[in-house]
Amino acid sequence: MLRKKEILTAVAALGCAIGIGFIMQNSESAQAFYGPTEIERPEDMPELKGASAANALLNVQEITLTSAEFETGIELPQPDAEVxxxxxxxxxxxxxQMYGAAEATPSPxxxxxxxxxxxxxxxxxxxxxxxxxxxxxxxxxxxxxxxxxxxxxxxxxxxxxxxxxxxxxxxxxxxxxxxxxxxxxxxxLANFDRSVLQWKGNTGFQIHAREFGADYGSDGHLWDGAPGEIADAVTGSGGVLTRHGDMQAADLLLAEVYSFPKAHNARSGSIALSVETEVTEANCGLEIEAQSLEIQPDGSIKTQNLILPVPDCDAEGSFLVLNNLLQDLKVAGR
The missing domain is CATH 2.60.40.10 (Immunoglobulins)
Incomplete structure (x- = not known):
């Protein structure tokens, strides 16, 4: 049986900086994946109208979500050869900045x-x-x-x-x-939809993709614990989630990529994409950052930057769910 947890849901308007609160949510699909709540509401925490005593509003301030072009400052080469x-x-x-790590020094x-x-x-x-x-x-x-x-x-x-x-x-x-x-x-590449989430450090970010109405924990729900197979993306039977980066590297930078074979898929419908992170001892009370990259129809990259304040450690075990950082995919069967 799944361990009992709470979900904190954030709904953000993209392209602007706004202050938002996180609301603990106990939807049927969320409970199927995370289980019902077990964190008790502090006595001084305000109640929500029309909500049960188990639903509480966390006093979290200032989510900053902005849209901007991503610039590397690198002039890329333009070679004639294919490889x-x-x-x-x-x-x-x-x-x-590297702290406590010896700088690599190659021989001449x-x-x-x-x-x-x-x-x-x-x-x-x-x-x-x-x-x-x-x-x-x-x-x-x-x-x-x-x-x-x-x-x-x-x-x-x-x-x-x-x-x-x-x-x-x-x-x-x-x-x-x-x-x-x-x-x-x-x-x-033209045959695939592709969305990227990247971040620095062990902040626990994850992409969750629920294909064609899939519930949490069911077939068609892809995340780090059930990423799917590249073979499915090749045949058109489903998407695949891949994670890139070495968790043991100093100042680690990680990226997750969700890919869906839009040109070889026989189904029509939508794919719900969300960004989630668990409140843990490693990130509670901190301000964490992430960035999304999404390939547009003209081949350009849409970039969004997220600064997310994580609740204090008394909310440990809860999940922050952002439904608007990545755009849901609309799929037409071929």
């Missing part, structure tokens, strides 16, 4: 190369070789998406990453400014 393998000069990327003879190859479901196989930089932190940049990984004992990286542009450029940067760039063409 390019190069070594780069020192990067112009601004990396997070260090060769760093990267390659990219398109594969099924508009994914890209990304590889890098840097034999002189084993077990080092690397930041991967692609069309606004950013996450951190770590090289192997042999100084290698092998990843499968969802493409966010048909002419897909990937920049891989070490903390000392060294790095490499790889590019490939992903023609199949």
């Amino acid at each position: 390019m393998t190069v070594s780069t000069p020192p990067s112009a990327l601004t990396e997070p 003879a260090c060769d760093i190369t990267a390659s990219a190859r398109p594969v099924a479901a508009a994914m890209v196989d990304l590889n890098m070789q840097a034999a002189c930089l084993p077990n080092e932190r690397v930041t991967v940049h692609h069309n606004g998406m950013i996450f951190t990984v770590t090289t192997s004992d042999a100084g290698e990286i092998s990843l499968r990453v969802p493409a966010l542009a048909q002419e897909a450029v990937f920049i891989l940067a070490f903390t000392n400014g060294e790095g490499a760039v790889a590019q490939t063409t992903v023609e199949e």
Whole structure:
């Protein structure tokens, strides 16, 4: 049986900065996934009109939700070749301040190369070789998406990453400014809807996708605990959720990507997308940040930034649910 939890629901108007409260919600679909409430309402907490005693209003202030173009400050190369393998000069990327971690220092003879190859479901196989930089932190940049990984004992990286542009450029940067760039063409991207959520640190953010009216915990509900299969996205039978980033990396940056095969799907309807995070000991009472990226019909990227104040630790075990950070998908069967 699922552990009893509460859900805190936030409804936000996108494109503006507003102050919103979080309301504990006990909907049937939410209870099916999280279970009914067990957190007691403090005596000084106000009651809601028309709500049961179990529903309470948390005194949470100032959610800031803004819409803006995402700028990396990087001038991307424009190679003629479909796949390019190069070594780069020192990067112009601004990396997070590293505390207590030794800076990577390659030898003068260090060769760093990267390659990219398109594969099924508009994914890209990304590889890098840097034999002189084993077990080092690397930041991967692609069309606004950013996450951190770590090289192997042999100084290698092998990843499968969802493409966010048909002419897909990937920049891989070490903390000392060294790095490499790889590019490939992903023609199949036009066949997919794709939404990204990215954040810094262990803040517990998750994408939840409920396909064609699926309830929490049922078939068609995709999240980190039930991400689906890439094979489903290839055949058109369903979407897939992929997570990118190394949880053990210093100053970790993580990204989740939901992909749906709109060109090969036989069903019609909508896919409900929400962003959720559990109130835990690691994030309670803090202000956490996330960013969403969504591919538009013209191929551009819509970016939204979220600053979210998490309730105090007496709400631990509850979930913050934001239904408006990612746009629901409307799907027409083919």
